[in-house]
Structure formats: C-alpha cells, structure tokens
Amino acid sequence: MKSAWIILSSLIAGMLLGIGVEMISVDWGTASLPYVEPIGLLWLNALKMTIVPLVVALLVTGITATADAARAGKLAGRAVATFLGANLLAGLMTLLVLPLLLRLFPLSAGAAEGLRHGLGGTTETAPSPTFADFLLSLIPTNPVAAAADTAILPLIVFTTIFAFAITRVGANERATLSGFFKALGDAMLVVIGWVLALAPIGVFALGYALAVKAGVAAFGGLLHYVLMLSAIGACTIILGLLLAVFVVGVPLPRFVRAMVPTFAVAISTQSSLASLPAMLKSSADLGVDPKKADIVLPLAVALFRFTSPAMNLAVVVYVAWLFGIELSPWEMAVGLAVALAAALSSVSLPGSISFVTSIAPIAISMGVPVAPLGLLVAVETFPDIFRTLGNVVGDVAATKFAADGVEDDAPSAGVTP
Template identity: 80%
Template sequence: MKSAWIILSALIAGMLLGIGVEAVSPDAAQASLPFVEPFGTLWLNALKMTIIPLIVALLITGITATADAARAGALAARSVAIFLVAIFLSGLMSLIMTPTLLRLFPLSASAADALRNGLGGPTEAGASPTFSDFLLSLIPTNPIAAAAETAVLPLIVFTTIFAFAITRVGPEQRATLSGFFKALGDTMLIVIGWVLALAPFGVFALGYALAVKAGFAAFGGLLHYVLIVSGIGVCVVILGLLLAWLVVGIPLPRFVRAMVPTLAVAISTQSSLASLPAMLGAATTLGVDAKKADIVLPLAVALFRFTSTAMNLAVVVYIAWLFGLELTPWEMAVGLAVAMAAALSSVSLPGSISFVTSIAPIAVSMGVPVAPLGLLVAVETFPDIFRTIGNVVADVAVTKYAADGVEDEAAQEGSAP
C-alpha cells in the first residue's frame, strides 16, 4: 500500500512539474524532453525484459499447480472446475461491458488525443489478420524464435502443451521440471521487484513527459481510465453477488451480513491473503463445514482470482480503444484465454507487480501496446480496491458451492497427505 501511494505521488509530481514548466516556458519544456523522457523509457524497457520468461515460468507453474490441486481429492477437483468456469464468466462479462461503458461514457476527443499522444504507440489499427492467418500463427515452428520475436500467442500455446506434458511424466521428473520453472519464476519476480523499486523515478519521468505533451488533459484521461476500470470492478462485484444468490442459493441479505467483517479487512488491506481468516469465519457463518472450508479457501486464495480476468481485460481493451485498435473476435478470445491462464498462474504479490505480470502477456497476445502500463500502474491503487472486494466475495461463494456438492468423505480424502 505504501509503495503504491509513493508511485502515485511520483506520477502526480511529475505531471504537475511538466505542466508548470510548459506553462512558464514551452520551449524549455520541449527542450527538456530528450533529457527526462529516456529515463522513463529505460525503466519501461526494464519492465518489458521480464515479460517473456515470466510468461513461461508462471504459466507452467500455474498449470502444474492447478493439476496437482485437482488430484488432491473430489472437493479440490470440484473447486478447480468451479474456479475455471467463474473466471471465464468474469472475463466474458468484461469483454461485453468494457466496450459498453466506453460507448456510454466516452472520453472527450481532445482529452483522448492528448492522452494518446502523451502515451505514444499506434494511433491507427493495422491490417486485421484473416482467420486462416490467425490459425496458422497458433503453432510455432520454433518456440525459441517465437520467444525471441515476442510472439506471445504461439509461445503460450507451446508452453501450455509443454506444461500439460509435465503433468503426465513421473513424479520425480515432474518435481524436477516444476521446481526449475518455479525457481525461474521466483527469480524473475525478484528482478521485477528491483525494477519496480525504481518505479517512482521511472513514473516521474513518464508523467513529466506526458504532461509536457498533453497538458491538463492528461489528468482527465487518467481519471476516465480509473473510472472505467473501477466500473468493471463494480460489475464484477455485482456478478459475484448474483452468482452467490442465483447459483449458490444464498439470500443476498444473509450473504452480505456474513461478509461484512471480511469486506472490512479486504478494503483496509487490499489483500485476499490477509482476508483469509475473516473469509473462514464468513464461510462458517454460512454453514460451510470447517474441514471443507480449510481445503477450499486456501486453494481459492492460491489459484482463484475472480476479478483478474475481467479487470485485466478491461485495461487492455481500454488501451486498444484509446489507440483506435479494432479487436477481432478471435483476438478477444485469445485475450480471454491468456487472461484465464494469467489469473491461475498469478501469485500473491503487491498490486504493482501483479499488474505488470498479469496484464502485459494479455496485451502482447492481443497486439496491444504495453508501454502505457508503465503509467497506468501508478493509478492502479483505486481499481485494486474493487479487485480485492470481488475476489473475497467470490472466494466465499465458491467455497459454499463447492462444499455443498461434496460429501464429507471427499473432504477427508482431499485433506489427506
């Protein structure tokens, strides 16, 4: 939380300085750009260099961990299946609602132009690939070359096949390969942690350059982004409540009353992991057997991020809309698949780290520029509140639904070593 506010403060300070210098001396402001902007670009490049190894490592560890969890017993297997369905519905809702919100609440043309010019990137959509081109691009003839060329979609296809193959080899070989990629992922997360430690300086430089190029309109553009993505967060929370009512069968007043302590912790900490004890209490209040809750809820905190697919896709769709990129149905389908994989492979990290590691692969796979993420991470503090609220609501609802469908014997089997 402290780090997020420092990054946000650096963004605001950089933008205010840029606006001030531009107001006093436009020539001096333009002359300063070649000296300030490269520091922001350098920081962005440092973020980008972690994307490809992180995609491979987190996808493999996520799939193998999910497969291992599904083998743990009937309750765990049922929980994983419910997780997959729920994050699919969440992402599908986002692909429908984000363009709808952008049509209902458009950004003014001047603010959009200013923000677009300040962030840089394509302003016109390239030629859309045909469906045959899309199919042919799925299978890489050389996975190493695909990684070198940052061709993320074929790389993800290969990595997914490779990860499922790992789940079929012997226990010792599976442990060796899983351990290697787990170590690779942990190492890259340390690297990205170092890069993000420099985020205040990089974001300050990017904010300064944005303000010099876009002026006060940049503030309006960023506010519009925060409101749209937070709006999707509200939609996800509503979807979670509706699923708890209509699918799980819990009356809304009863569910909300049980969730009040959990929501208080979630809002104050913005951490699903920190909310786990309160979620266990809420599940017990709703009639979930304690043994079953002890299995499903930790599994949900580790693997299930109900809001991730929806809000991560909302960020990418917003960037595509801002730069005038027309997303094809199959590009959105690919984005949904990658968003689901990213949600399952994410780990409990500070929001600034998970923001980059989860959204960058989605953006690259959909052909959307990732450079704006370096600035948007600074305002993630506000949408992140809705991420945590939606996650804890869904975690408790899924725990109730999974537990009600499995007998006690299955729970005991799942808790066995």
C-alpha cells in the same frame, strides 16, 4: 500499499512539474523531453524484459499446481473447475460491458488526443486477422523463436502443453522440472522487484513527459481510465453476488451480512491473503463445513483471482479504444484465452507485479501497445480496491458452491504421478 502510494505520488509530482514547466515556457518543456523521457523509457524497457521468462515460469508452476490440486480429491477438483468457470464468465462480462460503457461515457476528444499523444500512441492499426490466421497462430513452429519475437499466444500454448506434460512424468522428473521453473520464477521476481524499486523514478519521468506532451488533459484522461476500470470492478462484484444468489443459492441479505467483516479487512489491506481468516469466518456463517472450507479457501487464495480476467482485459480493451484499435472477435477470443492463462500465472504476487505480468501478455497477444502500462500501474491503487473486494466475494461464493456439491470428501494423501 505504501509502495503503491509512493508510485502514485511520483506520477502526480511528475505531471505537476511538467505542467508547470509548460506554463512557464513551452520551449523549456520541449527542450527537456530528450533528457527526461529516456529515463522513463529505460525503466519501461527494464520492466518489459522480465515479461517472457516470468510468464513462462509462473504459468508452468501455476498449471502444475492447479493440475495437482484438481487431482487431489473430488472437493479440490470441483473447486478448480468452479474457479475456471467463474473466471471465464467474468472475462466475457468485460468484453460485453466495457465497450458499452465507453460508448455511454466517452472521453472528450481533446483529453483522448492529449492522453494518446502523451503516451506515444498511434492510431495506425494492422489488418485484423482472419479465422485462418487465428488458427495458424496457435501452434508455434519454434517456441524459442516465439519467445524471442514476444509472440505471446503461441508461447502460452506451448508452455501450457509443456506444463501439463510435466504432470504426466514420473515423480522425480516432475519435481526436478517444477523446481527448476519455480526457481526461475523466484529469480525473475527478484529482478522485477529491483525494477519496481526504481518505479518512482521511472514513473516520475514518464509522468513528466506525459504532462509536457498532453498538458492538463492528461489528468482528465487518467481519471476517465480509473473510473472505467473501477466500473468494471464494480460489475465484477455484482456478477459475483449474482452467482452467489442464483448459482450457489444463498439469499443476498444473508451473503452480504456474512461478508461484512471480510469486506472490512479487504478494504483496509487490499489483500486476499490477509482476508483469509475473515473469509473462513464468513464461510462458517454461510453454513460451510469448516473442514471443507479449510481445503477450498486456501486453494482459492492461491489459485483463484475472480477479478483478474475481467479487469486485466478491461485495461487492454481501454487502451485499444484509446488508440483507435478495432478488436476483431478472434483478437478478443485470444485476449480472453491469454487472460485466463495469465490469471493462473499471477498467483500470490503483489499487485504491481501481477499488473505487469498479467496484462502485458494480453496486450501483446491482441496487438495493443504495452507502453501505457508503465503509467497505468501508478493509478492501480484505486481499482485495486475493487479487485480485492471482487476476489473475496468470488472466493467465498466458490467455496460455498464447491463444498455444497461434495459429500464427505477428504483430500487424498498424495497425488498420483
């Protein structure tokens, strides 16, 4: 949380300085751009260089862990199926609700143009892919070339197939391959940690360039983005409560009363992991067998991100709307599929890291610019509150649903190769 506030402060400081320079002299602002903006772009390139290897490594480890969990017992299997179904519903909700919100509460033309110009965007779009294009793009003829070209969808398809193949080989081979990708992921997390340590400098430079190009309108544009993303977060929380009432069968007053201590911890820490003890207490108050909760809740914290597909898709759909990119049904389907896969690859990562690794692949697969993420990560502090609240609602509701559907289930002693 401390680093998130530092990054946000750097963005505000850079934008205020840029606006101040513009107010003193437009020529000074224009002349300073070639010296300041490349610093931010260099940091952004360093951030983007980690995307492909990190996504591949984390997707392999995430899928193998999910597959192993699903095969560990009926309770774990039902829990994993619940996680996947809830994520799918949340992602579909965003694709339906956000376009409606953007039509009802549009950004002013001046603010939109200023923000778009400041982010270096363009309204030129490629032709929408046909259904045949969509099908042909699913399977890469050369996975290495797909990685080199940052063709995220075919790369994810190949990685997913490869990850499930790992779960079918012998125990020793599976351990070797899983260990390799875990080590690769850990090494890339170290690299991205170094890059994010420089985030205050990079974001300051990007914020300065944004303000010089867009002026005060940039603040209005970013505020609109935060409000739209927070609205989707609120809708995801509402969806979780509705699922708790109508699918899980818990009366709303009882569920909310049981969740009050968890909400308090979630808001103060913005961490699902830190909320785990409170969630165990909330589950007990809802009548969940403690032995079952001890299995499902840690699994949910490790594998389940109820708000990730919804809010990550919201970021990409918002950027597409801002840049005037019309998303076809196939592109939305691709984005939803990648969002579901990315949710598995963002397990247990800090918010600033998962923001980039989860959203960049979705943006690339949908043909949406990635560059705005370098600035949008700086204002993630506020929507992240809704992410955490939605995640704990989903975790407890899914635990109750999974536990109620399995009688006297116990985890197996091991996983069959």
